[in-house]
Amino acid sequence: MNVTRRGFLKLSGLSIAALATGLGFDLSAAEAQGYALKLEGCKKIPSICHFCSGGCGLLLHVKGGKLIHLEGDPDNPTNEGTLCPKAASLEQVAYSPERPKKPMRRAPGSDHWEEISWEEAIDRIAKKTKEVRDATWTSTDEITTKTGEKRKVPANRAEGIAVIGSAEIDNEESYLLTKFSRLIGTPYHEHQARI
Template sequence: MEVSRRNFLKLSGASLAALVTGLGFEPDVARAQGYDLKIEGSQKIPSICHFCSGGCGLLLYVKEGKLIHLEGDPDHPTNGGTLCPKAASLRSVAYSSDRVTKPRRRAPGSDYWEDISWEEALDRVAKKTKEVRDSSWKATDPIKNAKTGEMEEFPVNRVEGIAFLGSAEVDNEESYIFSKFCRVLGTPYNEHQARI
């Protein structure tokens, strides 16, 4: 078939007009139906994002015990349905093959990580914490008396060898528990990542 220049332009214009009108399809309806098929049969669970202390609301869609879709909660006052890139990637984080699910240890001088049991991990942390606490305990501190001008020993009862740094994934309740834990240990060095 031979097409003249004029017929080519007519055919191109007709094709463009057909595409612009959508050929009778309604893209919004098709998109909504595709979304409904994606989450059909799942349970919608409202939740909170754990990546920072912002407390953004999430809607999780769980089917057969597995997260199949997540989105921002449009009724949540913090984020109003929007999600940052970290929150939007929660599903891939949960099911990543690289996710560590057991305690691991790299021995001094070793070049690889080995899996250890939870009991061994907790025992090692407890023993090391006790060792450092005992070796860096400070019962008194010399402080200059403002009235007499002489140095006097005052009780301080603190651990100077242990510090605690919170994470951006720690919520308010966990931060409260961590601050209590630091007081029990006797360390005044309790800081949070959000301030740094």
């Protein structure tokens, strides 16, 4: 029998197709067994995705304090078990070696980032906040009354600072962020979900 290279590839493809369909191999049982082994011994924890304000439900499978697998929660009315690409990638975000774990600073004119301590980062943020607050503080506004009289009224606001919340924080943290915004005197505080 004289078989060409092209004929050999055709016969190989046909043989594989015949084996997969004609002999009735069902790979779903093997896939289900692999899935069950992966999740064996895991604690299933319901959670909510933090990427946006949608409130999609997640089922986290945790073993030994480490996230092993996550999937959409089919009982959640928002996403009914489906996940967007951001939510599906949460495991890679949590354990990525590229994720910064310490504060980073890029000095003015520099082309690279350098690690700094948490104490230095908090100190720099506090000093810069105080500097901007003092430079942009408005203590009074001049208003015109109904009678046409001009009068100064207290304003007490720092117009050079704006605070924006994030979908990464929960309600309690949003409440504290709002209180902090009012404490430093900025009238500009908003949340990412409304923008």
